[in-house]
Amino acid sequence: MADETRSGLDAVEEGPAASEDAESAASGAGTLAPEHPSVKALRARFGEAIHSHEVGCRGQHVVFVDAARSREILEWLRDDPDHHYQFLSDLTAVDYGGGRPLHVVYQLFSMTHHRSLRVKCVLPVTALEIDSVEPLWKTADWLEREVYDLFGIRFNGHPDLRRILMPENYAEGHPLRKDFPLRGRFSRAEQTRRALSQEVADFYIPEEMEIGRDPQVLGHEQDGDALPSGENA
Amino acid sequence: MSTKTVEFAVGRTPEMGVDSRPTYGPLAPIDLGEPDIGSEHMLINIGPQHPATHGVLRLVCELDGETVLRVIPHIGYLHSGFEKLGEYRSWNQVVPLTDRMDYLAPLIYNCAYVMSVEELMGIEVTERCKVVRVILMELDRIFGHLLFSGTWSIDVGAFTPFLYTFQEREKIYSLHESLTGARITTSATRVGGMMADLPEGWADACRKFVNELPRTLDQVDYLLATNGIHLGRTQDVGIISGEEAINYGFTGPNLRASGVPYDVRKDKPYYDYETYDFEVPIGEHGDCYDRFLVRMEEMRQSIRIINQALDRLPDGPINVEDPRISLPSKTDCMNDMESMIHHFKLITEGIHAPVGDSWFSVEASKGELGMYVVSxxxxxxxxxxxxxxxxxxxxxxxKLAEGHLMSDLIMINASLDIVLGEIDR
Incomplete structure (x- = not known):
């Protein structure tokens, strides 16, 4: 790590250095791993769709699966009585930078068998799309929205895929991507201008704007009723 | 024009029924002469600046009368980009970011973060460090739950328990301060150990505190646990079954209130939690009241753990003795060339972590706190x-608030025990 000698503010501005090659970033060490029962079963059942299996630090098992079949594989992992990963601990993504593919990470835990498994899907930056697991685990609803918001990965089949942490009309991109600068893409002046020019309607999603616009209320107005007109705003 | 009619039992005298409760005859519709707006749904915006939302949370509610039909939460008002900032800092420099997430139980976050990094680096911390961290994490579990029971009682309309619990929290603040120098932003841990060892007399002060705490807990219990108003507002409100709770990702006291005995300390033990004698309280109904009871009992269990940990607190170094991880002592640094080089390298470069990733979780006061670090x-x-x-x-x-009254929504929100610093990060 010859370029790690930068210090102080220089290092803060430059951010983390990308590692030398994609392989070292994507893979942990250790091939003498003890076999994980679920991985063995996955291999037997899905064959080609299970790309690789790694054991990281302290025996944490990671299995790379085909992104196109991820939903099917995860559903099987959740429902098969021998595995029964009914708890989705975490769902997140990792960007290694430098145009390398993004990883979507599912951290599963089986309360029945006391077993953990990390499932990863590799998505090329040109096609950041994967099937949503919201129908399998409701907890994925917000977690997928967060990944979409911060990484720009689209989850097909998600019922309400919109930004969650950043404002809905945020135009600077997806903050946790490595090509996103720490202070944002816009200048400070532009950011302030945008913040000040927001209108009331910007704080509501279209669904919410419909509430209170009941046809019957509009009917009252047509009748010349004494209903204050501001009430349905 | 349609006018509103309301059914009132006006002008009728109640007759005593068989079970000596008054019975009324059929109700008579009365024309109020007001326009009927009964079918109009109302949009109510709560927050982001509202005391009942426990932070900068914004809830947009669709109401029919007083019944909540739909709640749409809006978060992100406190978004600080901690995860992005962390990518620009060395492993130890991330620690101050962690306690700003859950500022109601900062030490759990400090510990959880360094534990995940230690997993990644394969560092085994010293025995003393393990026990100290267990004490600190359990102390902050009490810290978080005390805040919960205080604000919870305010939401239910009782003010006194709030004063009781905040008085106790003040004592934990003092313990934080004597240990770390800060009351909230503790930043007490470092990779491979702690910022400093326990100061003299700290263990005794801590023991004194946990031994006096049950008295306050009993007082709060006495004021709330059988209080009619409290029961009426929290029992059978916001019910979720165990199976659904798992599917929705509930963890911590919220999940255990639904009857699922999942506790990271028992199910994926770390720091020898399996050798401590404590129980995991679980609820039965999964309603707001059970979530309150579970937290009250958890504080008592934490007291048990702290007492056991203080009993077994071993002597010895608190930091690992590895020059690649821990700073040398100031004396060594000034007298020994080798130590000075290590000191310089650690300060200017930081610790090198091996390639890989690690997901590690602990039982925080709010639920399962997972830390995923990639190097x-x-x-x-x-x-x-x-x-x-x-x-x-x-x-x-x-899901929880659907179909409940507006006032129930406030209790449901309080029962979840959220902290917005960690939600928005």
Missing amino acids: DGGTKPVRWRVRPPSFVNLSVIP
Whole structure:
């Protein structure tokens, strides 16, 4: 790590250095791993769709699966009585930078068998799309929205895929991507201008704007009723 | 024009029924002469600046009369980009970011973060460090739950328990301060150990505190646990079954109130939690009241753990003696060339982590707190992900509040025990 000698503010501005090659970033060490029962079963059942299996630090098992079949594989992992990963601990993504593919990470835990498994899907930056697991685990609803918001990965089949942490009309991109600068893409002046020019309607999603616009209320107005007109705003 | 009619039993005298409760005859519709707006749904915006939302949370509610039909939470008002900031800092420099997430139980976050990094680096901390961290984490579990029971009682309309619990929290603040110098932003841990060892007399002060705490807990219990108003407002409100709670990702006291005995300390033990004698309280109904009871009991169990940990607190070094990880002592640094070089390298570069990733979770006061760190071999994380328990717990609020009254929504929100610093990160 010859370029790690930068210090102080220089290092803060430059951010983390990308590692030398994609392989070292994507893979942990250790091939003498003890076999994980679920991985063995996955291999037997899905064959080609299970790309690789790694054991990281302290025996944490990671299995790379085909992104196109991820939903099917995860559903099987959740429902098969021998595995029964009914708890989705975490769902997140990792960007290694430098145009390398993004990883979507599912951290599963089986309360029945006391077993953990990390499932990863590799998505090329040109096609950041994967099937949503919201129908399998409701907890994925917000977690997928967060990944979409911060990484720009689209989850097909998600019922309400919109930004969650950043404002809905945020135009600077997806903050946790490595090509996103720490202070944002816009200048400070532009950011302030945008913040000040927001209108009331910007704080509501279209669904919410419909509430209170009941046809019957509009009917009252047509009748010349004494209903204050501001009430349905 | 349609006018509103309301059914009132006006002008009728009640007759005593068989079970000596008054019975009324059929109700008579009365024309109020007001326009009927009965079918109009109302949009109510709560927050982001509202005391009942426990932070900068914004809830947009669709109401029919007083019944909540739909809740749409809006979060992100406190978004500080901690995870992004972490990618620009060395492993130890991330620690101050962690306590700003859950500022109601900062030490749990400090510990959880360094524990995940230690997992990644393969560091085994010293025995003393393990026990000290267990004490600190349990102390902050009490810290978080005391805040919960205080604000919870305010939401239910009782003010006194709030004063009781905040008086106790003040004592924990003092313990924080004597240990770390800060009351909230503790930043007490370092990779491979602690910022400092326990100061003299700290263990005794801590023991004194936990031994006096049950008295306050009993007082709070006495005021709330059988209080009619409290029961009426919290029992059978916001019910979720165990199976659904798992599917929705509930963890911590919220999940256990639904009868699922999942506790990271028992199910994936770390720091010898399996050798401590404590129980995991679980609820039965999964309603707001059970969530309150579970937290009250958890504080008592934490007291048990702290007492056992203080009993077994071993002597010895608190930091690992590895010059690549821990700073040498100031004396060594000034007298020994080798130590000075290590000191210089650690300060200017930081610790190098091996390539790989690690997901590690602890039982925080709000639920399962997961930390996922990814390293490419450098001195900074490539990715530092926090699995915030409050974030996942809050996502269930639309389901819990549906069909309840507006005032129940406030109790449901309070029962989830959220902290917005960690939700928005």
